Amino acid sequence: GFRAGQCGRPVWATAAREDTTQTERDATSWSKGKFQELLVGIVVENDTGRGEISELKQVEGEASCSSRKGKLIFFYEWYIKLGWKGIVKESGVKHKGLIEIPNLSEENEVDDTEVNVSKKKGDGDILKDLMKTAGTAKVRQALGDYLKALKTGKEGIPCEPEGPFSIYPLYSFKLHCTGLGNPVLPRQPY
Helix, strand or coil, X not given: CCXXXXXXCCHHHHHCCCCCCEEEEECHHHHHHHHHHHXXXXXXXXXXXXXXXXXXXXXXXXXXXXXXXXXXXXXXXEEXXXXXXXXXXXXXXXXXXXXXXXXXXXXXXXXXXXXXXXXXXXXXXXXXXHHHHHHHHHHHHHHHHHHHHHHHCCCCCCCCCCCCCXXXXXXXXXXXXXXXXXXXXCCCCC
16 A cells, blocks of 8 residues: 555556546455345245355356546446255255346346246245245345445445545545645536
8 A cells, every 4th residue: 555655656546547537446346245244144034934045156247336527337247146045944854045146237226136046956845935035035135235335335435535445546645745736636426
């Protein structure tokens, strides 16, 4: 990282040239951690069974946030595969299955995002139905929480000057240095 008063040009500063009106920050690794936090451990239960999302098996995609002419633009596209396990209360029989989210992107509302629940062979369809209904609802709720966190940045302020993936990477650097012109303060969104 760079220290106050250190006025060599840091390597990362060259990525965002001062004349650009568009700056982009990558939110991919932050997002993967967020999916783990929000999706794994979801529990659904009714009179007949109990199911739990036990692992994040696969996450592919990317997320970024950029500033164009003072407006924040969010891009995200994800394929997510989760593992679930459950138990049928009456018999005590355990089952496992998968939940696939083939395309979480800004093109679809969370409520329209496809969530596919499957189960390994055998009976236990009551568990699959539980995961399909209550489980899907909770998954969509968690995806909504992810998008809220991405866009508002309540935990880490992703798209503000001081956030973990700040869209103004030169902002704090220029405030401490001379010879690079005045600090470019972020413009207010229209």
